[in-house]
Amino acid sequence: MTNSIKIHSFPLSGHAHRVELFASIAGIKHEVNNINLPEGEHKQAPFLALNPLGQVPTIEDGDIVISDSNAILVYLARKYAPDYLPQDPQLEAEVQKFLTLAAGELAYGPAAARLVTVFNVPIDHDFTKATAAKVLTKLENHMVGREFLVGNAPTIADISIYSYTAHAPEGGVSLEPYPNVRRLLSNIESLSGFKAMPTTKAGLLAE
Structure with missing residues (x-):
């Protein structure tokens, strides 16, 4: 894998943490972009363009955008870590x-x-x-x-x-x-x- 997935996250969200945790344990190359939820960044246009629901986690894998933590886990496992x-x-x-x-x-x-x-x-x-x-x-x-x-x-x-x-x-x-x-x-x-x-x-x- 040459590209790194981007995880839009928030440190105190368990839903977001499960995605970061899986990427780390499975050795999936990734970067974390923490969204400032207390300041409402998740309800601003740039983030809503990615996820109209305004929720973390959301991932970008090249041109592919996936939201919902469990859906993300299935996607990442299918594509990058099938043993899981x-x-x-x-x-x-x-x-x-x-x-x-x-x-x-x-x-x-x-x-x-x-x-x-x-x-x-x-x-x-x-x-x-x-x-x-x-x-x-x-x-x-x-x-x-x-x-x-x-x-x-x-x-x-x-x-x-x-x-x-x-x-x-x-x-x-x-x-x-x-x-x-x-x-x-x-x-x-x-x-x-x-x-x-x-x-x-x-x-x-x-x-």
């Missing part, structure tokens, strides 16, 4: 299941709880924590006897759930009751090229 998206139909379906979980229960649980405490978003914190407990219990049970979510090697499934799961404590959601989940996070953190997402403190401006 199994070709076996059953295993690929398992990966897709966890991408759906990341976009659904994980987003409405740990990710949403973090929006309350870190970004002061006025949503029901008790509901988000209850949802987080359900999805973390599901992951905990799934990880019995496993090192990664699908098969015997890391896939984009692991990448998709990492950022908001690892940062669940920032939303007031403890990971102590979930040793298998913590083991999964540790396994991901042990991968070559791992890149941490910055830890945040309550009171920062909302995304």
Whole structure:
């Protein structure tokens, strides 16, 4: 690969982090362009020309522009890192299941709880924590006897759930009751090229 993909990102976005994390772990040549969300850069014409929804992450790969974090993971795996998206139909379906979980229960649980405490978003914190407990219990049970979510090697499934799961404590959601989940996070953190997402403190401006 001769060209570098450009990742339009924001340091405190778990959605953006999962793309940066995958590019780093998979050894995909890339550069990061941080968009100033607190100043509204994502709603200005230059960025809206790339992504009319005004959301990060968005990537540029030559003339190709892709948005939505999970869609980006699939694109990057298909094009540059096929080992992270199994070709076996059953295993690929398992990966897709966890991408759906990341976009659904994980987003409405740990990710949403973090929006309350870190970004002061006025949503029901008790509901988000209850949802987080359900999805973390599901992951905990799934990880019995496993090192990664699908098969015997890391896939984009692991990448998709990492950022908001690892940062669940920032939303007031403890990971102590979930040793298998913590083991999964540790396994991901042990991968070559791992890149941490910055830890945040309550009171920062909302995304």
